[in-house]
Amino acid sequence: MYQYILKRVLLTIPTLVGAAALVFLLMRLIPGDICLVRLGGGGASFDPKALAACHAEIGVDRPMIVQFLEFMWGAARLDFGTSMWSGKPVITEIAARLPISLEIAILATVVAVSIAIPLGTISALKQNSWLDVLVRVFAIGGIATPSFWIGIVSILLVLDISGAITGRPWMPPIDYVPLWKDPIRNLSMVLLPALTVGYRYAAVSMRMTRSAMLEVMQEDYIRTARAKGLVNKLIINRHALKNALLPIVTLIGIEFAFLIGGLVVTEQVFNLNGVGRLFVQAVQNQDYTLTQALVMLTVAVFVFTNLAVDLLYGWLDPRIRFN
């Protein structure tokens, strides 16, 4: 088991190095110069010496290979340097934006799992009933609807409804407060985005739950469980659902990994300062160090979530052995 984990962790290294090389090259292919933006912002004139000094300060005047090796050496020590735009340590910049994105991702996952697994299971057990059709329409609607549009429409509804009830349209708070400090203020800010993202997420997981349950319910061991007189609840919870969970857990893991850094559109709609918007700002400002660190963060979350999902397989299905 430990050997397997070690082997898998080692296998993540080429992926991380590849992603690092890709983002390093992509950023340098983008035309433009951060120093020109910093010095010449607003059309101001500047001394060419100042430009050279700026290049030397942020280190872009050195050969590419030196810059890349320095970036890799820093990444290996989890030191991503300072932001080329703000001058603050990259870790500080990310740490300020990560909590809100992480909270929305976790809440959306909770929303998705608590809707998808029960509804997907009921839909499979009552196949072709009106309930099944209703659940399937709800699910396919979630996949077909862009989450940013649901966001816009839900903001519109909240404004109209709160305006009609209280006479003054309700607006969510702008600054982020951690959940443990002021739960009401925090939830009033993140609940709507989490529900918006969670609906699509739930829809995808619900379809997977339904199809996995339908497949498992036809297995011989379910028939055996029925034949030996087990109550339906036990058959579904202990025999069917546990076996159907493998693909569902995989999907939930992949979707969760995509949410970290993938919430750009949702953050834009709800005007939230999360990792997604930081990503866009970093690329637009040509902030190499910050973009590189953010890409490494999302890729690391992706590969380690996949690893965690693979390890969960062994717990869910004891037949799976890690060799």
Place this chain on the structure above:
Amino acid sequence: MSTTVADPDAIDLRPPLLSRALRFCRRQPLGTFGLALVLLIAITGIFAEELAPYNPTANDFAAMTEAPSLDHWLGTDQFGRDLLSRIIYGARTALIVGLSSAFVGGSLGLVLGVGSAYFGGMIDMIMQRVFDIVMAFPLIILALAIVSIFGTGVQNVIIAITIPLIPRCARVVRSAALVIREVPYVDAARACGFGAPRIILRHMVPNVMAPFLIMVTAFVGQAILAEASLSYLGLGVQEPVPAWGLMLQGGAEEYASTAPWIAIFPGVAIMLSVLGINLFGDALRDTLDPKLRDR
């Protein structure tokens, strides 16, 4: 005495196309509804010039943010442009981006996936790692980089959406092709001395068409959604080209409470088209996958 033996290849034992199509409609009513929606959008996109009542890019400052009426069935936006005409032309943008991204991404993924399975060993290992990297790379960053390097426009949006689709198709196709690689007819083709391109393209690719078609159908919907998201962020199609996502970016939020139709109708158009494609895709999957046929 001589007997004539009919050429077995000349006998097509399958029922005629029309009766197969009718059987599909009877067995898959939701899929048929989806197909009808897709056809409706395709026709709308193809005959946009004939169908649109107004010029989609013409401003009419005398008719700004007008509510739906007999003159403007779906109302007008903040520049007085007719929303129905913009949605009709937007269907064309959505179809061009959706279909080209899905087919190019799917086809490249198909060849790479089958190739990876066929060669195996080191080539397969390296290709898998490359797929890992592209899949883990955030789509928005890739799109931002492509748009920053090549500029905005339909063509670059297609490139940005196509790249992440390639490894996703390759993964699925590879797993199906791994099974086919072990089938005797591939050995037989190799024994006949056929080269790798011929075995991959003529013997393996046709046998992974079922998962491929299912993936490509799903990709069309995903590409339309991705195009809408990128345009909404200002990274996709640019004004004044009519595109559904872009229509939601413009004045949709600003005028949300006073002119909600600006925000509602383009979203409904996106939803209906992706819904149609998904319903058709599900029906196609149920028809092509023998395990799901009776469910």
